[in-house]
Amino acid sequence: MRNECNIIRDILPLYTEDMVSPDTVSYVEEHLKSCEACRREYEQAKEPGQTKGKRDAVPLLKLRKKMAAKKIQTILLTAVCVAALLVSAFAVLDAPIYLPYSEGLVTAEPVGDGGLCLTFDEEVTECDYDVYPDPDGGSFYYCDVQAWTSLWDRWFSDSNGKLSATVSPGEPYPIKAVYIPNDGNETVCFYGDADYEGSIVLPRLSLGYYLFLAVAALSWTAIMWLLMKKNAGLRVWVERVGLYPLAYIASHCIVSGFGTTSYSLPRDFFLIIFLSLLLYGGLLLAYGIWRLKREMKEIDQ
Ligand SMILES: [Zn+2]
Known part of the structure; x- marks a missing residue:
């Protein structure tokens, strides 16, 4: 009988947790009916608040905390993804499309004290210009003009006439010539004397x-x-740091495509930095969720 009691007490923890086969259940029940000592042992094990139960509660609490953290991180990740998507869409839609020079793309008329009025073709939705004194010290200015549009402007902007801009150098020197970039690195002089090579707007x-x-x-x-x-702890940090260059490269490709040329550096650079920070946040969150999932699996086992 003593020998059987020992076997029963070995099985009891599993029995109370319903983790034994039906055969074992009937075996244990049979024994409990006939043995009072074991029955008392069983009643005790069944009671809540046992030390064993408390030990179980710790991993369960950890698991709950991790589940809550995962939920919050998932919500944040969704928000960051939406924001990154919006910024990407803006970057693509707003990207300048430079228009190659053609007759009538832009014309210049003299106004006031050596100033000029630039009038652009309807195709042009945005423009920029740069006035600078003659590099050879002459008493006149040169002017560089850039004209572009964007997908956004092409699709959504209602054409409200021709774009125009007034260029006034500020000093009583006339503007001698105005240049606009054509394809690639070439510039075209569309107004005035073209004896100066013109500043080439290099990407x-x-x-x-x-x-x-x-x-x-x-x-x-x-x-x-x-x-x-061999150092798992440091590796985690290296992985976290390494996600930033990854986010930067992805942002560069979204904003500037696969090229590295930019006619509007401040805009592109600002967008790339902004988008890369968003993507970095997203990657860190996704990485955190992945790690939490793995830890939860470990606790579960
Ligand atoms: Zn017994």
Whole structure:
């Protein structure tokens, strides 16, 4: 009988948790009917507030906390994704589409004290100009003009006549010639004397430089990650840091496409930084959710 009691007490914890086969259930029940000592043992184990139950509560509490954290992070991730999508859409829709020069794209008429009135074709929805003194020291100015439109303007802007702008140098020197970029690096003089080569509006390459830095940073974090095989804690931080260059590269591709040229550097750079911060937040949240899921699985087991 003593031997059977020992077996029953070994099984009792599982029995109280309903984790035994039907055969074992009937075996235990049979024994409990006939043995008072074991029955008392069983009654005690069934009571709530046992030390064993308390031990179980700790991982359960942890699991609940992690589930709550996961829920909050998922909500935040959704918000960040929506914001990133809106900013991306804006970046694409608002991207300047430069119009190659053609007859009548822009005309200039003299006004006032050496000033000029620029009138653009209806196709043009936005313009910019730059007035600068003669590099050779002559008493006159040159002017560079840029004319562009955007997908947004093409699709949604109701055409309200021709765009015009008044250029006044501010000093009583006349504007001798006005230039506009044509295709690529060429500029066309559409007003005045073209004896000066004109300042060529070169696409600035700084975005390529930042992109290169981002790729270098990503490679660096990848190497650090490989070197830290044995230190899981540090690896997590390397992964978190490495997500930023990844977000930057993705933002660059969304804002500037796969090229690195930009005619409007401040706009592009601002958009890339803004979008990359949003994407970085999203990536960090997604990474956090993924880690929580993994930890929850571990607790569950
Ligand atoms: Zn017994």
